[in-house]
Amino acid sequence: MKKIVLALLLFSSLLHSHLCEDRIFNITSATDSRVIDFIEQITDLCKLNLIVENSLGSDVLNKKLNRVYIHELNLEKVLNLFLHENNILYELKGDILKISYLSTQTYHIDYISSTRDGSSKTEVTIGGGEGGESGSTGGSSTVGSTIESKGSFNFWENLKDEVYQLLTRPEDEYRAEQPIVNEKAGLITVSGTYKQLYRVENYLKELERKLQKQVLIDVNILSVSLSKNSMTGINWKDFYNTITNDGLVPLGDVPSTVITTASIEQILMFLEQKGKVSSISNPKIVALNNQQALISVGNEYFYSIETTQISDTEAGTSNTLNSTEIQSVFAGILLDITAEISENDKITLNINPSISQTIQTISSDTVRAIPPDLTKKQLSSVITTEDGKKVILGGLITKSSTTEESIVPLLGYLPVLGALFRSNKNISYSEELIIIITPHILKDKNRGKIGTEYKFIK
Numbered sequence: 001m002k003k004i005v006l007a008l009l010l011f012s013s014l015l016h017s018h019l020c021e022d023r024i025f026n027i028t029s030a031t032d033s034r035v036i037d038f039i040e041q042i043t044d045l046c047k048l049n050l051i052v053e054n055s056l057g058s059d060v061l062n063k064k065l066n067r068v069y070i071h072e073l074n075l076e077k078v079l080n081l082f083l084h085e086n087n088i089l090y091e092l093k094g095d096i097l098k099i100s101y102l103s104t105q106t107y108h109i110d111y112i113s114s115t116r117d118g119s120s121k122t123e124v125t126i127g128g129g130e131g132g133e134s135g136s137t138g139g140s141s142t143v144g145s146t147i148e149s150k151g152s153f154n155f156w157e158n159l160k161d162e163v164y165q166l167l168t169r170p171e172d173e174y175r176a177e178q179p180i181v182n183e184k185a186g187l188i189t190v191s192g193t194y195k196q197l198y199r200v201e202n203y204l205k206e207l208e209r210k211l212q213k214q215v216l217i218d219v220n221i222l223s224v225s226l227s228k229n230s231m232t233g234i235n236w237k238d239f240y241n242t243i244t245n246d247g248l249v250p251l252g253d254v255p256s257t258v259i260t261t262a263s264i265e266q267i268l269m270f271l272e273q274k275g276k277v278s279s280i281s282n283p284k285i286v287a288l289n290n291q292q293a294l295i296s297v298g299n300e301y302f303y304s305i306e307t308t309q310i311s312d313t314e315a316g317t318s319n320t321l322n323s324t325e326i327q328s329v330f331a332g333i334l335l336d337i338t339a340e341i342s343e344n345d346k347i348t349l350n351i352n353p354s355i356s357q358t359i360q361t362i363s364s365d366t367v368r369a370i371p372p373d374l375t376k377k378q379l380s381s382v383i384t385t386e387d388g389k390k391v392i393l394g395g396l397i398t399k400s401s402t403t404e405e406s407i408v409p410l411l412g413y414l415p416v417l418g419a420l421f422r423s424n425k426n427i428s429y430s431e432e433l434i435i436i437i438t439p440h441i442l443k444d445k446n447r448g449k450i451g452t453e454y455k456f457i458k
Helices: 035-045 075-082 154-168 194-211 237-242 264-272 417-421 442-449
Strands: 008-011 023-031 049-052 069-073 089-093 095-098 103-108 117-121 126-127 140-143 145-148 179-180 187-192 214-226 257-260 275-281 284-287 292-312 319-343 345-360 374-377 381-386 390-409 421-441
Touching: 035 049, 035 075, 035 095, 049 442, 069 075, 075 089, 075 154, 095 264, 103 194, 154 179, 154 187, 187 194, 194 214, 214 264, 214 292, 214 319, 257 381, 264 275, 264 390, 275 292, 284 292, 319 421, 345 390, 345 421, 345 442, 374 390, 381 390
Parallel strands: 049 095
Antiparallel strands: 008 023, 023 069, 089 095, 103 187, 117 145, 126 140, 179 187, 214 275, 214 284, 214 421, 257 390, 292 319, 319 345, 345 374, 345 381, 390 421
């Protein structure tokens, strides 16, 4: 074994090899050896051509190391130790070693930037025209109601701010510029030192891994016509007593919310004890991690607004213009769900159900000049659950009443006296909406379990 004694000691077990990447290095150094000393010795031994870019200042190359001891490492690991650990970028192609202090990198992010809004709006403007003009009507007012559920998040703007924060840490000597973002192409370009680019690259890899997770959301929307014993709503404490299930998790802060592994059949059996159960909708939707899923079930009611505009002409006459505008208002169930998947596959659901309904029964052939009056009920809940467990939301109760006529056969139809044999009775109804949400994380291992029922999205 022969040692070559220079500013540092190098040993190669394959000195006869022309390719330096096949060599194994043992390196020791004296105190206060400079970074450039190691680089020059390595390039000399490996017959490499060295290019130092202008961005690499002499203070970085002349940085003194206290002591170095390396035992049997290949060329790549040796360069990583000497260069990357000292915040120096390098590129080795063939026999050319290029080192620099700054570099510009472009990263591609697979993400569809969109804002999904679900809204229903009733707005009526009474009056019109600009006041102060001859022949015009002045003054206007707006009446109506708004029922909406919106989710808005500017992914690229937030990503740009986050990357810039990674580029400008207090320990960095170089002050990086703002990253360049191309939303349509899904590209983000950054410039910085090795350590700055390393932080950004690791963050973007982790971000994309999280973004590509998918969750299938299975929703059952049920309506329970409550019996007289349950007119105030379903008592979910009875659910714990009725169904023996270790998966039940009562939520004290949200008394009308349950997390359970019970089957749909078990839940239906319990609800049927409280009243007549009917299914309104059973949608299934696949969404990316942290992407909003919107479900709408209901009716659209149209109405017409007639407007009149009066304008004066130069000849002193007035022109009248009548126009009709068709608008609509939504009444029904609006549900938006955003699912976030954690590292340990816990699922956090942001659930916002909204129920609106018309106060009066509206016939389909009715011509309406103003929107119908609506009532609205809305919940908002954030719940953490597990893959496959059901989240049950209740407490959305609507009340209605109807008049039922009771008549005695034959006698009730007699003239004058028939009124004595007829009676009207007001009957009140209570109906509770039950929303059952079952999230499933879509993974390769779930293809056999879920793939038979749901389509796996690649």
